[in-house]
Amino acid sequence: MHGEGASSVAADEVVAQIKAAGGNAMANYANVCNTDDVLGPVMEEYGKLDILINNAGILRDRSFLRISDDDWQAIMDVHLTASFKLSQKAFEVMKAQKYGRIINTSSSSGIYGNFGQANYAAAKMGLVGLTNTLAIEGRKNNVLCNAVAPQALSRMTENIFPADLHEMLGPQFVAPLTLYLCHEDCNETGGVFETGGGYSSKLRFQSTKGALFATKASYPTVEDVAAKFDEICNFDDEPEAVESIHEATMRIMNAISEMPDAPEAAGDDPDADIQPNKAKAWKSDIVNWEYTHKDVILYNLGVGASPMKDNCELRFIYENHDEFQPLPSFAIVPAFKAIAELGETPGLKVNLANILHGEQYIKLHKPFDADGAKLSTTAKVGDILDKGKHLVYSTDYESRDEDGELVCTNQFVTFVRNQGGFGGTNQQETIVEPIDAPDREPDHTFEESVPLGQAALYRLSGDPNPLHLDPDFAQMAGFKVPILHGMCTYGYAVRHIQNQYPETPISAIKGRFSSPVLPGDTLVTKMWKDGEKVLFEVWNKESNVKAISGGFVEFGFEESEKSSGSSESSRALLTDKLFAEMSDKVDASSVNKVKGIFKFEIMEDGKLAKSWVVDLKNGEGSVSESDGKADCTIIVSDSDFAAIAAGELDAQKAFFGGQMKIKGNVMLSQKLGTLLK
Template sequence: MALSNPDSLAGPSSEWRHSELRFPGVQGSRAQAHLENTVAVFLPEICRSLTLVPPLPLPYSSCPAVGAALLVCVSLQALLMGSPLRFDGRVVLVTGAGGGLGRAYALAFAERGAFVIVNDLGGDFKGVGKGSLAADKVVEEIRRKGGKAVANYDSVEEGEKIVKTALDAFGRIDVVVNNAGILRDRSFARISDEDWDIIHRVHLWGSFQVTRAAWDHMKKQKYGRIIMTSSASGIYGNFGQANYSAAKLGLLGLANTLALEGRKSNIHCNTIAPNAGSRMTQTVMPEDLIEALKPEYVAPLVLWLCHESCEENGGLFEVGAGWIGKLRWERTLGAIVRQKNHPMTPEAVKANWKKICDFENASKPQSIQESTGSIIEVLSKIDSEGGVSANHTSHATSTATSGFAGAVGQKLPSFSSAYTELEAIMYALGVGASIKDPKDLKFIYEGNSDFSCLPTFGVIIGQKSIMGGGLAEIPGLSMNFAKVLHGEQYLELHKPLPRAGKLKCEAVVADVLDKGSGVVIIIDVYSYSEKELTCYNQFSLFLVGSGGFGGKRTSDKVKVAVAVPNRPPDAVLTDTTSLNQAALYRLSGDWNPLHIDPNFASLAGFDKPILHGLCTFGYSARHVLRHFADNDVSRFKAIKARFAKPVYPGQTLQTEMWKEGNRIHFQTKVQGTGDVVLSNAYVDLAPTSDISAKTLSEGGELQSTLVFEEIGRHLKDIGREVVKKVNAVFEWHITKGGSVGAKWTIDLKNGSGKVYQGPAKGAADTTIILSDEDFMEVVLGRLDPQKAKWDGR
């Protein structure tokens, strides 16, 4: 599908007033880390919008009608992909911008409104010579097209001079693209000291000098975007490039640290490993390959990573020929090869080598804390268990497997829990409700006419039933409770919790899963008022160090966590916790000393007591309820969250929320560090009850009407091309309040296509029934059409 937009920006070969953007067609393949070669002009908006165009699962390849129907949904999203990414007023410095990648970056930034410093020493690809011609030509080209740019001819080893050029010309520096580079390829035995030194001076030392010169200015203005340029040679190694590989991988380490140090000042640093034809690669790549690897196929990623709306930080991306992929570290679970009070031997390493190198069930550490955390876990395991011998006996494995399996289905003793308005208010205060917000008064004042119990108080009721010691009595679950972590939590309300009441809880071990590094125990808790089910909890507890017994890894009994949409959130709320937050929350019944006793917290590896995960859980649920349901507890149906990292009392919680129909996806971060502490989370809300159920006049009061009319206007220009691809007639029934409000037909089978109101004039290939609200959510990219289908919407 091609859309012509006179207001958008141009491709590299046209003037900056008009362009054509082509979207990849819907295909019957699973999601891939690449773009099909259907992009005529590769724009940064495509990088931003890739997550808005969901790939179809394989079954749709055999169902053209349904696949084509979803193509229409995808096309609606594409129509509203958003305005071009602009850099008006931003000052961008690109090193090595006299040709190749640097020139493509400079031109792309300039045509989108940036003031550009075009730096180039003017030498050859070996770093020999200098001159002003390369930089001047690019500056002239930018100015000829109406852009603003200045040239700089200094070596990147003189970073201060280059940044001074930006400050003198434009008064600030917002973006640094470290692109300058040279080659001195030799086999390792033939590399001279000069070959080694000059590569590191230009690539690593030069990037350091330029970035350091810009750093303080970015910190003062609380904004900065930095790109480091690594390469596949640095990531994987390459024959004849030992000097180049070492410098390029060094840039990745530098970028990772800058991402951490710059985060609190809104300075983001990312690394790219591009494949593109340039002055450097023209001697090592055939001419036809250089043509296929145009620098213009790399520039859109750089622009997206440098845009103020992009939140990516510390990422590593390979890019080339219109393909983009993100890389990450992966680590095997490994093996403990020593025992307490015994020497570690190479024989033990040899005996465990297969396990050491086995990437099944591998972890994916993202920080040094996660890396060292596993070492602390190993030391604890060695101290408590004497280490792990080189060979487990089959008998031991069998015993462990049968022991855990025997726990499944075992019931905990029944537990009754009574509470009054006092406990409900105490809980609300514990999760941040405050008199500062008048809307919170209904949760903290029993005299309020709409006094209500917060829905997540249901976890307190369920938690009490498993904290009475009954879990330790379950056969097969002998465990050290000091090693138990709360992994995930699910809560479902069958009706709003009463302001006070008495509930009877029944708990059962639903399943036990072997995760290799530990055991996950799934506990279901049903809470009844009289004989009526009021709420249901599912606790996922992770027992560190007890895995590897040969049990199953997954279960259909688990309430699955769901990743948040890959787009900017629809709403963000923040709350600063009190230094006394954990002390207050524990009064609701969670007496774990980890949250109050500094000595106990120290034994667990924390500098100080941490906040209860369920307290953060309550804060986040309150944010969702407030923003999307106006604190109407009757709309709260369910919540699921995964506990990712700890929070310290006094830190500020930031809840990011995405609306997809009646499901609100969310994740919670610690403001300032950016750490995600609750992930893969969602709240399900009941639909609003104030929508009239009356049948609407045909098309009246429906938001979707304007969208169908807009599709009809676009089909006048591009209809024949779409008809060739789709070849189907779609009849849409748009509902509101449970009744059909309008019928529309999109004919993508005949002539140049047509959109008209009313049923299909003939047989429709596919009829789609969708509420007006969900239709608009699909159009705006907030609701995945596949999910809508499978959810019965």
């Protein structure tokens, strides 16, 4: 039982029985740990090896704290290491001859555990893992491997089972299953079988339905697990057998794809200053505003346009100029008019003294009528972010013309000091992200001093905050003198960029306000061309700090911005419509959820037919037929990708089946689901 005996009687008896039945057999008295001594004589005598049964075993039973290093190692050497070495040598022969059967003798002690057998149980369960892997690697060469956990009488177990059961637990009641698994007609592989007393059953791993305890908003906590633990352990609700590592991985990937963006919102405290649900449910009244060319000129003058700087600036301040036009940042004016009329937002009772204008995003959907028009503006709240001590929220303004067509949108991102900690989410969904400038010299730089009276002129376009004009008010707010409007600095930068790129109208602007500017300071606008965007920063020359950071502008309007499918010169594919639909779905919300760039290499007849780049990392996102750098590259045929989008082909099965290849950040591809629905 301890493997220390040297009796050859049992082996000799078996050989005699086989020969008496007309077979051929030879006894081998070698230690199973000596691989060559065990298998060498077999290959010399028979020249082949069809079946290997790893059945040798010893016991070193001790309670856990009494197991010595020798007790542990002896069990591992005989049960697990010897089985590994013998199987490896046999596998080489079997693979070459395209046939083989390997049986590993496991034990219920390994499968379920048993007191006093920690060493034995570990080795026997190790054999189950070895069996599973050999089954995978051997299948294509007809080398099959299974594990048997017998309840049988042996020299090791004769003192364990009651004497009256010895006959029914003899090896005669176990051998038939083992022999069948070794037969050439049996195609079973990777199975684990319990057997004894003429009874056999196949075991499998079964999983509960499980529970998702995380969200994309933050890392999960121990408390999150505790809240879901009963559900994690519940086998009563749709348990499932898991038969491969691929199935196990797919279950995790499916769970990730279904992960919510944020925890389910709790109900608002009706007495709280910050009530996110109430604020987000609010939709403003319509604020109507009619402007004329004088309002256009006044705004443009307010952000520094002047006939004394360059003849081209006449187009911003002279209504009879052939190209008279408002600067793109004129879009802020109808939003200012709405702010003045709408007043406090329900559910957002904030201390106005603690408010800072953090970021601004403007999107133009069509050109302004420079001569004037009537606009109707509505507002709603986007993100409400709990930053711990502080609060950040966004307000979105839409301005439409008399035909109801969307002219422009504004997104104000407001920072409120000391009003966080209300139990809200920190998951950003709608706020358009700034883009940091690259670490290289700018492509263009424009420098301009701000006149001392510029704030007095700018405020006439709708931002009358006394902070920018009244010295006493400025001092109460902590400034020695009145500061320039952040949106005035913003307008200066837009004018500089539009002058640098005069041929294409700006259609989107984003900027983060980093530090105040004083009237009389010198602004330095730095510009970097980055694909179809221009990234920018505004520096204060006197203080040598950034006034605006993370800025970017986009050019052209929606007709030219987003791809509508394949070009006339390229062959139409099934997926052209799919990418056109993707383009319509892409927005700031999808960018905030995904934060990645994808390249799709669409194949046809084994060759690259088209390459698409889906940018869900920058600005409001974009879809274009191009070949650029990406975080994740997906290579798939036109027909297969169309089938995936239509729900006719499972994306994960296509991936695991080799129909779709993914390079780079594979897990990022799980976030594409919403664009394909």
